[in-house]
Structures are given as structure tokens and as C-alpha cells.
Amino acid sequence: MLMDSKMLADFAFVKVKNVYELIAPSPGYKIIKSLEIFFIITAGFLSYWTEGKYYANRNIKIMFVILLFWMTGHAITTFMGGFTNAELIGSKGPIVWWSMLLLFAGFSNRRWQRIIYPIVRFIVIVGAIEMVLRIFNLTVLFDRVDAQRTLRFSIRLMLWSAPLIFLVPSKNGIGKLLSVMLLSLISLAALMTVTRSWLIICLIYTSAWIYSNFRKLRQPEQKISFVVLTVAVLLPATIILMYIIFESQIQNSAELLTSRINADTRTLQLKQFFTNVPLADLMVGTGPRGTWHWANRDYGYVDGVYFFLLFVGGIPLLASYFYIVIYPAIRCFLFGGFSLYGSKDFACIFMVIVWGIVMTGIGTYTTPELRINHYLVLLCAGKCWGNLYHIKVGQARNRKFNLYPQFNPNRQKVNYV
Numbered sequence: 001m002l003m004d005s006k007m008l009a010d011f012a013f014v015k016v017k018n019v020y021e022l023i024a025p026s027p028g029y030k031i032i033k034s035l036e037i038f039f040i041i042t043a044g045f046l047s048y049w050t051e052g053k054y055y056a057n058r059n060i061k062i063m064f065v066i067l068l069f070w071m072t073g074h075a076i077t078t079f080m081g082g083f084t085n086a087e088l089i090g091s092k093g094p095i096v097w098w099s100m101l102l103l104f105a106g107f108s109n110r111r112w113q114r115i116i117y118p119i120v121r122f123i124v125i126v127g128a129i130e131m132v133l134r135i136f137n138l139t140v141l142f143d144r145v146d147a148q149r150t151l152r153f154s155i156r157l158m159l160w161s162a163p164l165i166f167l168v169p170s171k172n173g174i175g176k177l178l179s180v181m182l183l184s185l186i187s188l189a190a191l192m193t194v195t196r197s198w199l200i201i202c203l204i205y206t207s208a209w210i211y212s213n214f215r216k217l218r219q220p221e222q223k224i225s226f227v228v229l230t231v232a233v234l235l236p237a238t239i240i241l242m243y244i245i246f247e248s249q250i251q252n253s254a255e256l257l258t259s260r261i262n263a264d265t266r267t268l269q270l271k272q273f274f275t276n277v278p279l280a281d282l283m284v285g286t287g288p289r290g291t292w293h294w295a296n297r298d299y300g301y302v303d304g305v306y307f308f309l310l311f312v313g314g315i316p317l318l319a320s321y322f323y324i325v326i327y328p329a330i331r332c333f334l335f336g337g338f339s340l341y342g343s344k345d346f347a348c349i350f351m352v353i354v355w356g357i358v359m360t361g362i363g364t365y366t367t368p369e370l371r372i373n374h375y376l377v378l379l380c381a382g383k384c385w386g387n388l389y390h391i392k393v394g395q396a397r398n399r400k401f402n403l404y405p406q407f408n409p410n411r412q413k414v415n416y417v
Contacts (some may be wrong), residue, residue, distance in 0.1 A: 165182065
């Protein structure tokens with residue numbers, strides 16, 4: 001069985017390599033990607049200069065210095081003899097770490113209201129339409145490779161953008177129905193790719209959607225009515241509607257998922273990873289071109305993003321990334337739970353926490369990279385840091401004016417500034 005998996009891995013590597021050689025980026029794509037990187041990094045620098053240097057605490061600045069200088073140093077020592085564009089902007093290249101400056105653009109609530117939220121709504125609308133078209137384009141008897149190739153980009157985009165929409169409770173029934181349909185559409189696409197990790201994420205988001213709507217209700221009879229309507233009417237009706245529209249695709253996906261449900265695709269690789277990679281490499285990192293021996297070839301990645309960060313940049317990269325991106329969401333939650341924040345803040349905090357959970361290895365395609373999904377995670381992490389700043393300012397005002405008796409940790413929204 002081990003030999004079969006190694007042979008399949010070799011075959012997949014050859015196929016991917018050949019496809020990459022055939023489908024080279026066009027000059028137009030290179031220009032657009034270059035402009036994207038320029039604007040992202042510029043927006044990060046400007047946001048830091050105008051707001052970030054005042055709102056960000058000393059620890060954030062120190063961690064950013066460690067992250068950028070450490071990974072830039074790795075890139076300089078690795079690319080002394082030359083480099084390719086793919087190496088420079090890939091998930092192991094230095095540009096992806098400099099793009100994390102975009103986090104400072106998420107500090108401002110005004111920027112979220114005027115710029116970020118309208119862009120997110122546009123992305124979700126376009127992404128949902130594209131996802132529906134891609135699902136219809138799949139043949140009745142498709143396999144997992146076809147579904148992954150067709151839906152992978154759409155699912156990655158929607159998993160890290162749509163929660164900012166459907167986790168904000170709507171005030172009317174039509175809005176709630178659209179939210180459920182959006183969540184169901186993403187779940188259907190995840191089912192069709194037979195990707196267990198994406199289905200787990202969808203289940204987590206479903207629980208969060210129920211909680212986000214439930215916590216906005218005040219009266220006990222309202223809560224009972226919501227639970228009854230959701231469990232007995234809304235979710236079953238949406239599932240039935242999806243099944244009627246995509247009956248053949250769902251049946252085929254269910255059969256593929258049943259055959260793959262107990263397959264272990266992580267343990268063997270992780271055992272070989274910790275056996276073949278020296279401890280010193282995990283402490284300081286192997287750089288953008290680091291590889292390890294797996295399945296009879298030199299491999300540059302590993303399942304589990306935290307392990308991947310250790311492999312690429314060692315403890316400095318792992319510690320700085322975790323503190324900059326994941327820590328603020330955890331700190332917001334530990335401060336007062338989700339009940340302290342408004343719906344939009346809750347959506348950002350929850351999405352970053354899910355990103356941190358998925359990075360443990362239960363999810364796929366969550367590596368930090370130059371894509372919209374990671375940009376949105378960075379912006380949400382910036383919003384978490386902004387919330388912590390406002391909470392700190394509010395605590396200082398309470399101490400100054402002796403307002404602690406009036407402070408209620410269960411209030412729905414932070415309005416200190």
C-alpha cells in the first residue's frame with residue numbers, strides 16, 4: 001500500500017509539473033499580478049503610517065520586524081544565484097510576508113464601512129454566481145480530480161469571504177433565507193469535491209450562523225421560534241431545494257465521499273516529515289527552496305500550515321505569524337466571549353479563529369499566499385487588533401473616571417471611541 005501511494009505521488013508530481021510547463025503565465029497576468037502586489041504592499045505601508053503606528057502596540061511592531069527581516073534574510077541568502085518570478089511571489093517567497101502589512105488597513109472601522117465591506121459584498125456575489133456556473137458545468141459522472149480542478153478556487157474564495165456576509169444576521173426573512181442558501185451552496189461545492197476538511201469548515205460556519213442569529217434575539221419566545229423555524233423549516237427546505245436542482249451531482253459526490261471517509265492522508269506524511277527533517281531545520285527554517293525527502297522525491301511542502309511555517313522559516317516565522325494574525329482573535333474571544341462584540345466584529349473574530357484551527361492540518365489550501373482569501377483574513381486580523389485597541393482605551397477611561405460599576409462585559413457592541 002505504501003508503494004502504491006508513493007507511485008501515485010510520483011505520477012501526480014509529473015502531471016502537475018507538465019501542466020505547469022504548458023500553462024505558463026501570460027504577460028498580461030504578470031502585469032496584473034505585479035500591480036496587485038504593488039497596491040497591496042503600498043496600502044499596508046500607508047495604513048501603518050497614517051493609523052497603524054498609533055494603534056499598533058510595541059509587540060506587533062517587534063513581531064513584524066522579526067517576520068520581515070528574518071524571511072527577507074532567508075530570501076537573500078537563497079536567491080544569491082538568481083531566482084524566478086514563481087519563487088519570488090510563491091507561498092514560500094518573501095513577497096507574501098511583506099503583503100502582510102495589509103493587516104494595518106483593517107484597523108479602521110471607517111475604512112471597513114466605506115471600502116472593505118462593499119468590496120466583500122461584490123466578491124461574494126460574483127463568487128456565488130461563478131460557483132453555481134461551475135457546478136452546472138460538471139458532468140453527471142465526475143471524479144474528485146475534476147471537481148477539485150473546477151471548484152477549488154471558488155471554494156477557497158467563498159470560505160474566507162462569505163462568512164463576513166452570512167454571519168451578520170439579517171433583519172428580515174428573505175435575508176436569512178439568502179444567507180442559508182449561500183452557506184448551503186458552499187457546502188454543496190465542498191461535498192462535490194469530496195474534501196472532508198471543507199465540509200468540517202462548513203459545519204463550523206453553520207453552527208456559527210445559528211449562534212449569531214440566536215444571540216440577537218431578546219425574548220424567550222423569539223429564540224424558540226427561531227430554533228423551530230431553522231431546524232424544522234429553513235434548513236430542510238434549503239437542502240431539499242439543493243437536492244432537486246443538483247440531484248445527480250449530490251448522489252455521485254455522496255458515493256465518492258463514502259468511499260473516502262475513513263482514508264488517512266496525513267499520518268504517514270507527518271511521521272516521515274519529522275523523521276527526515278532535522279530539528280535544527282525546524283528551528284531556523286530551510287528558506288524558500290527548502291525540501292525534504294518524501295515519496296521518492298524532494299518535496300517542498302507538508303500538510304499542516306504550522307508545520308509548513310516551521311519548515312520554511314523556523315520558530316521566528318511561526319511565532320510572528322501566530323502572534324500577528326491568530327492571537328488577536330483569540331485575545332478578543334478570551335476578553336469577553338463573542339457576546340461583547342457586534343455582528344460584524346463577531347464575523348471577523350470567528351473567521352480568523354477558524355483560519356487558525358484549519359492551519360493545524362484539518363484543512364487544505366490555507367497557506368499564507370498572495371490571494372484574496374489571505375488578504376481578507378489579514379484585514380479581519382487587523383480589525384481584531386482594532387477592537388483590542390478600543391477595549392484598552394475604554395479600560396483606561398474607566399480607570400480615569402471610575403466608571404467600572406457601569407461597565408457591562410455582556411453588552412452587544414464596543415462603543416468606547
